[in-house]
Amino acid sequence: MNDTERATHDWNEKASGHDCPFERTDSAALENFHLVAPLSASTLYLERNQCYRGYCVLIYKRRHVARVDQLTADEWLELAGDLHRAHSAIWQACAPEHMNVASLGNVVPHLHWHLIPRYVNDPRWGNPIWPTSVSDMPRVTLAEEEYREIADRIRAALTG
Numbered sequence: 001m002n003d004t005e006r007a008t009h010d011w012n013e014k015a016s017g018h019d020c021p022f023e024r025t026d027s028a029a030l031e032n033f034h035l036v037a038p039l040s041a042s043t044l045y046l047e048r049n050q051c052y053r054g055y056c057v058l059i060y061k062r063r064h065v066a067r068v069d070q071l072t073a074d075e076w077l078e079l080a081g082d083l084h085r086a087h088s089a090i091w092q093a094c095a096p097e098h099m100n101v102a103s104l105g106n107v108v109p110h111l112h113w114h115l116i117p118r119y120v121n122d123p124r125w126g127n128p129i130w131p132t133s134v135s136d137m138p139r140v141t142l143a144e145e146e147y148r149e150i151a152d153r154i155r156a157a158l159t160g
Ligand SMILES: [Zn+2]
Pocket: 017, 020, 021, 022, 023, 063, 064, 065, 109, 110
C-alpha cells in the first residue's frame, strides 16, 4: 500500500464507524463535553472550552453516520428539527450577535454540528473560529468547460 492508499484505507475505517469515539461512553472525546440535553435524534452538549460563551456540539445519536447524505430524508428532517431547536435555545440563552453552525467531521467522522455563538468582542470576530486564513488556501481555477462539466454532473445527479 502506498501512502495515499493507506490514508484512504484508514479514513474509510474511521468513517465507517470503527472505534468511533462518539459511541463509547468512556470516551475521552465525550469528556470534552458537558451534557445539556438529549433531543429527538441527537444529544446537545456544551463544549468544555467556553472561549465562545454557549459553544455547543450536537451529536447525531440514532446510529453511526459520517455524512448528511447517509441519512434518509426523514432522518434529516428529524435532525434538522433538533438543530433548529438547539440553535434557537442557544441564541435565547446567550444573546450573541451571530451564530456559526458547522459540520466538519475531519477529526471524528460521526455526524455532529458545532453551534458557535459569536460576539463582536470575541477573539476571531469577522472570521471563522478556526485560525486558518482564507488567504492561505491555494487558488485553483479551471477552464470554463471544466466548470460546466462539474456543474452538469451535479445537475444530472440533482434530477437523476
Ligand atoms: Zn459513530
